[in-house]
Amino acid sequence: MAESTPTTSRKRFPYKVQFESRLDTPPGWFSAALQIGAVVTALILGGIIIAVVGGNPFATYAHIAGASFGSIGVLSDTLVKATPILFTALACSIAFRMKLWNIGAEGQFIMGAFGASAVVLAPLLPANTSPWIFIPVMMLAGILSGALWGFIPGILKARFKVNEIISSLMLNYIAISWMNFWIFGVWSEGGFQMSPKFPQTAWLPRLLDFSKSIPAFRGLTTHLGLVIGIVVAIILWFVIYRSKWGYEIRLIGDNPTAANYAGINISKNVVLAMMLSGALAGLGGMSEITGVIHRLQTSPVAAGYGFTGIIVAWLAKLNPIVAILVSVLFGALLLAGREIQPSGIPKMIQGIILVCLIASDFLLRYRIRFIRVGEEA
Numbered sequence: 001m002a003e004s005t006p007t008t009s010r011k012r013f014p015y016k017v018q019f020e021s022r023l024d025t026p027p028g029w030f031s032a033a034l035q036i037g038a039v040v041t042a043l044i045l046g047g048i049i050i051a052v053v054g055g056n057p058f059a060t061y062a063h064i065a066g067a068s069f070g071s072i073g074v075l076s077d078t079l080v081k082a083t084p085i086l087f088t089a090l091a092c093s094i095a096f097r098m099k100l101w102n103i104g105a106e107g108q109f110i111m112g113a114f115g116a117s118a119v120v121l122a123p124l125l126p127a128n129t130s131p132w133i134f135i136p137v138m139m140l141a142g143i144l145s146g147a148l149w150g151f152i153p154g155i156l157k158a159r160f161k162v163n164e165i166i167s168s169l170m171l172n173y174i175a176i177s178w179m180n181f182w183i184f185g186v187w188s189e190g191g192f193q194m195s196p197k198f199p200q201t202a203w204l205p206r207l208l209d210f211s212k213s214i215p216a217f218r219g220l221t222t223h224l225g226l227v228i229g230i231v232v233a234i235i236l237w238f239v240i241y242r243s244k245w246g247y248e249i250r251l252i253g254d255n256p257t258a259a260n261y262a263g264i265n266i267s268k269n270v271v272l273a274m275m276l277s278g279a280l281a282g283l284g285g286m287s288e289i290t291g292v293i294h295r296l297q298t299s300p301v302a303a304g305y306g307f308t309g310i311i312v313a314w315l316a317k318l319n320p321i322v323a324i325l326v327s328v329l330f331g332a333l334l335l336a337g338r339e340i341q342p343s344g345i346p347k348m349i350q351g352i353i354l355v356c357l358i359a360s361d362f363l364l365r366y367r368i369r370f371i372r373v374g375e376e377a
Contacts, residue, residue: 050345068335082328083229088305104167110172112283113179113289228283
């Protein structure tokens with residue numbers, strides 16, 4: 001009987017993976033490359049899922065592009081969809097910059113829409129009031145309503161250390177219930193789940209309003225809210241990167257211990273940042289209610305813009321200027337979702353993008369090394 005010769009087992013992969021904390025800050029191009037890579041990866045994963053369920057991912061993405069940027073008309077509609085996303089993204093950016101996880105932009109957006117609607121429906125101003133008075137008053141009402149809804153989780157965080165994720169998230173559902181109470185009861189039009197239509201003096205100007213003098217604007221629904229959003233984004237950029245208060249916000253977010261040592265009132269800034277975040281979201285609600293819907297009703301207002309703003313804020317790396325472009329891209333995704341079946345595909349892609357973005361942040365903090373087994377690091 002022949003002796004069996006022992007065999008040496010070999011490792012199929014003679015390397016081990018090691019994660020090391022980065023001691024230096026990665027260059028700007030590396031962060032941008034990671035973001036692009038995360039989006040590309042998300043689109044690939046989304047395409048794989050579409051292919052698995054029997055769809056054509058290439059045709060789907062081509063249709064999304066055509067349905068959002070294929071003509072001046074659909075581009076105008078894309079910008080309309082991007083406007084509320086921009087406001088909520090700016091709202092999230094200012095809070096996240098301070099490491100305040102405001103998940104309540106949706107509720108603050110809704111309360112901004114409610115506050116602006118109250119000016120018309122209460123009514124605080126008569127229907128024949130000049131637009132030069134109506135619009136600013138509605139803007140102020142939206143800002144104050146959103147700021148109030150941001151103040152609640154802010155003061156709970158500052159005074160009682162209540163987790164702002166939980167408190168701001170719960171306030172979203174309270175805002176929806178509050179709005180439904182008024183829509184289904186006090187302000188219901190003929191028993192329907194909507195308020196009466198606003199007078200045209202309470203509408204934000206749209207491009208089509210100038211089509212008599214400029215025929216090229218005929219059918220274009222882009223409204224003044226987009227201009228307001230862009231102006232706010234520019235102002236917010238200067239506040240964050242060029243003002244003393246912006247420096248305090250960034251310092252608190254990066255190193256609260258150092259901020260406290262420097263004499264910065266952290267509790268006060270927590271409340272102010274949450275109020276500003278709520279005010280921006282509330283202004284977005286006012287913009288949507290006066291520029292698009294022209295009445296208060298649940299479905300178009302509570303459309304998830306606050307949660308989409310979270311994704312946009314992260315993708316823009318909390319930069320208000322970059323948020324403008326990213327909002328347009330997500331507006332295109334939402335617009336194309338009206339024509340894609342099943343209709344949940346755009347939201348699925350949004351979710352995959354968010355997961356990939358969060359995962360890519362790991363590479364900003366850690367470096368991956370492959371080490372041969374048996375070798376010293």
